[in-house]
Amino acid sequence: MEERKKNITPRVLLIIVAALFVLHFTQFFFEWIPLKPLSGYFEKAKKSTFSWKKWFDGTYQAEEEKYLNENFGFRSFFVRFNHQWRFSLFNEVKTQSVIVGAENYLYEFNYIKAWYGTDFIGYDTIAQRMYKLQRVQDTLQKLGKHVIVILAPGKGSFYPEYIPERYHQDRGVTNIDVYRHYIDSLNINCIDFNQYFVDNKAISPYPLYPQYGIHWSYYGVCLAADSIVSYLEKINDITMAHLYWDKIDMRQPEKGDNDISAAMNLLFAPRTFNMAYPEVKFESRDGKTKPSLLVVSDSFYWSIFNMGFGRLLENYHFWYYNKEIFPGNRLVSEANLYNEIMEHDNILIISTDANLPQFGWGFIENAYDVFFSN
Amino acid sequence: MVFSSILFILFFLPAFVSTYYFAPKKLKNIVILLFSIVFYSWGAPRFIFVILGTTFLDFHLVRWMSQSKRENQRRLLLALSVSINLGLLVYFKYSNFFVENLNAVLSLLGSETHIHWTKLVLPIGISFYTFESITYVVDVYRRVHKPLSDFWNYQLYIIFFPKLIAGPIVRYHDLADQIEDRSANETVDNILTGFYRFAIGMAKKVLIANQMGVYADSVFALNYADVGTATAWFGILAYTFQIYFDFAGYSDMAIGIARMVGFRFPENFNNPYVSQSITEFWRRWHMTLGAWMRDYLYIPLGGNRVSTPRLYFNLWFVFLASGLWHGASWNFIFWGAYHGLFLVLERAFLLKVYKKIGALPRVLITFFLVAIGWVFFRIEHFGDAIAFVKRLFAFEKGDFAMNPEFFFYLFVAVIFSFITFFTFGKRWNESVFFANYDNKKHITMFVVVLILLIFSIASISAFGFNPFIYFRF
Structure with missing residues (x-):
């Protein structure tokens, strides 16, 4: 019984990890949890289009990475979380020139x-x-x-x-x-x-x-x-x-x-x-x-x-x-x-x-x- | 693609691990290989052909060598394979440096001849995979291990993405058996502990190294003539911790990813800043490079079994080579020579002096020497580096202020760099990284790692996001 319990805990934890990643993917594709969008003015990244030329000169990768950085699931939460703790602890503000x-x-x-x-x-x-x-x-x-x-x-x-x-x-x-x-x-x-x-x-x-x-x-x-x-x-x-x-x-x-x-x-x-x-x-x-x-x-x-x-x-x-x-x-x-x-x-x-x-x-x-x- | 990116953490890594575990056993190595090729070509799409081509050549040369009965032929093929690998490294990494220096010498001699040279771009990870290729050919030559029978498995050894960009340098004989069969390591426990290790490495890199880097960059961007002594010290301390947490964090992430798919990579860092001598420092810092240098350079040079002057020469030579390996620039060579000098001095008499003082002074002296060494690693021009070192001892006030945030990160960095100096710290370190996990420890670690991961992803996601309040023209 004890041995079985011992085996179950890591499995449950692993399932939670997997579920969190799945949660992210579903949010990325479907945005099913509405989040407050980020405020302020910034240039938004556009989805890249693939071509071999862009692949070999690296522009496709750079554009795609920028797009994913700005559009991954729960991004606005993570950005706000980061800004919150830095402001609360250190009075640090990330807004331009503030x-x-x-x-x-x-x-x-x-x-x-x-x-x-x-x-x-x-x-x-x-x-x-x-x-x-x-x-x-x-x-x-x-x-x-x-x-x-x-x-x-x-x-x-x-x-x-x-x-x-x-x-x-x-x-x-x-x-x-x-x-x-x-x-x-x-x-x-x-x-x-x-x-x-x-x-x-x-x-x-x-x-x-x-x-x-x-x-x-x-x-x-x-x-x-x-x-x-x-x-x-x-x-x-x-x-x-x-x-x-x-x-x-x-x-x-x-x-x-x-x-x-x-x-x-x-x-x-x-x-x-x-x-x-x-x-x-x-x-x-x-x-x-x-x-x-x-x-x-x-x-x-x-x-x-x-x-x-x-x-x-x-x-x-x-x-x-x-x-x-x-x-x-x-x-x-x-x-x-x-x-x-x-x-x-x-x-x-x-x-x-x-x-x-x-x-x-x-x-x-x-x-x-x-x-x-x- | 770097590990500390959204693309890697939230897209590539989950896709890789899940594909690996859903794939049938016979396809698992193919999955790793394909993901490694995508990983490498994402960042260096042209150089993927260099790495694929050299591995193909190496594999067949080594196979030929292993089948050969004649010692002369074996030696010739060994030399050929090593020369090809080192030749590529020298070509891509050092030819710019060599031509620049040759032109400088020609100019000094008054010659009007100037060698024209188009600057080369360095293929990502070449310093690491070249050394690994050499371990393969040398290990097979020394009959430490049999060569791999399948070309794709050899390809996998070289291109396996967790270690490809920044190590650890995994010697062939450490990985060969795992490539063939690692099913015993594909456990839930390993996936989880690998994930913990990855998240810890991520936190080291993102939450400490990157923050320290901001301050180091701001200090090293100043005009050194105006830098106050306190500022100079904070700058070099920031860099000292940045480079450690950056590199060690990256190694942790590599070890963690590998463990998630059943591989055991060697450790690369062992709390180097608690070292009590430079000799010990090099047993704790970038351990896989140290091991490589020992096995494939120091020992072939004669190692310890030579006369004392030759021993000192060997030590110094190895450290000059190590310096040059870090970068094609004189400052890296000087940095290697600096460490080599202290290694020789310690062999000659310093270790005996150290024995007469306590452990804490030894740690502080070593840390001081290492930190000074980082000045030469960080600043490319020797004159600038000397100017910076002078500011460290000028005892003058400057007007550059570090903000409270810096001291917070510095405090965290100091704690995690020196904690293993104490017995409880050693126990804690052992328990987190090496001991088995019971349920309670799993749950505790899981919660800690999740918090670290949230902070790390938050930090990465906000990087470079500095909006304007209103749009301006």
Whole structure:
């Protein structure tokens, strides 16, 4: 009896090993256990096609291996498991450029550089860009069109106190300081949310910036959207429908307020302070003016775009990084810039401080060329 | 294909083991052979023809030699077979090095002649399978073992994939009988213990060596002139543990896979960092290379049964050859010479000095010498290596910081490198790797191995996965 029991245990263990491998194979082929997909942006491997040429030069093997690495059964669980224990034990984050600050405040490195001015592109570059913008603004103003610069807040400038000690240094001249100087001296239309958020950080009833997100909080976005409407009304001398909210929910961060944390691909989202979620509503547009609007922006505009800001507007387009056009999924390179500008009465150029080295992403220079080259 | 890849762990290995056990007995060697050919050609599709061609030639030369009655002819065929194997090794591995050095000498002599040479790619595993081919021909020549009667069995001995890429170097006479019949070893116990060994090796490689490698790489990428002393030491310690856990882990995986299909491979590492002398270190480090060097080079040179100066020469020569075997570069030759020097010094007087100090100082001295040796192994240019060694003793502060994660892995590496210095560690080591398993031990080990495997697969699957938060242009 004892001998039989002795023989059974290893057999059972071996069956468990075999079952685990079978489980993996079935998940690989059929994906019968639904798993949360991995977040963030990365280039996905494609299934390779076999040819003897590719076999002998090794490309088939490399492509196939990459494909299997990214698609084996339970992969998202394993990646999340790995990220979880490394984050829990060592505060290690695998997301591109993400830095863990004091008290687990998360940054992207370029926001830290923007705060200290280590990404400063120089007075001349900024001056040249802003002089071009001023001439474009003045030209369009004569045509009844408005160009407005929006300086969005940045994580480094909003929460400099949590930047990890190893990055501490004396602050130099920053891009945003020099942009502000030229915005003032050249009378360029501007809403400086970057400064507004910092000024209101201590007195705002709700958090304006999240701990685990890289963008402004949803509450901050609602305030910003409302301010943009007011600014458009003022500059166009019109009355627009407004957005408003009667109720604010307090809950754990979601979507944009949690975007770094989501891209960290952990098993369990880290707990943090509750964030405010106004239930945004839009006034009726009856009898109100619906201006046209072209927005050239970095990712800071997505949250305004996604909240349905377009309901207040007509002929409304978002040029993401001056590359892709939403809605419509067209490319900016395929559009006629002159016609596009002429079809919109208002142009917003929005950038966080970390993206100011590439401010406008070529839009300002291209618009200048459209109106002033020869 | 490497063992520590998703392709191997989750696809190739389960397919191989299950096909092997479902195949009828007479087809089992064919299964191994086919999987080995796929394994090798996956990583080196062109070189599969080199390995298949040389084994074909070797097999027939050795058969001819074994049938030959004339000693002269046997000797001639032995020389021919060894020359072909070594010739290929020299051609693929050392011709780039030889031509580079010849051009350097010609240039120094003021000659305008320059030998043009297209750099060759090294066939994967050639250093290992060449040495194994030599053991076959020499063992048959010495009549230690009869030659294999079936060409495909010889092919299997050479190309058997667990040992093909990074050893252990399995001598022909250690494997010959198992190729013919290993049915007694095809047990549930062996499959399981082989699986445990594989998972332990995987953990060594993925969870310790790879982590240490990250830190070693970051330190060795610095400008050596600016490296602080503490940083330099952490860098070389990281590399010292990286190379051990990497190589020993790979050997464990090879031994484990082989055991799963009934083969018994010789051990390749025996806790080398607890060695109390360089002589002992070489009995514990890459043991199958040491055994090969002893049996097929040191003993033919005369071994110990020679005059003292000749003995010292033999020792040094073997270590120079060993250094050169590790890579076609002067730093490997220097590394071999460095170890050879300490072996000679130990024979001459150092071992007597060591006897007067305790075991712990002996271990620390040996570890220190081995770690310094790794500087020359890691850094290709001699001048850079010397510059790095100087930083180790400069006693200057630098501004490069190692993060807490490094110290965690370093702690784990130290524990598992030195645990067998203590009696309880020796007992634990014996119990895990060599003693029989009862049910309780099976269950404990199974749970531990499953956890290690989950951590290892998680680590591999996340390697290189660094997404952006948002897509940028």
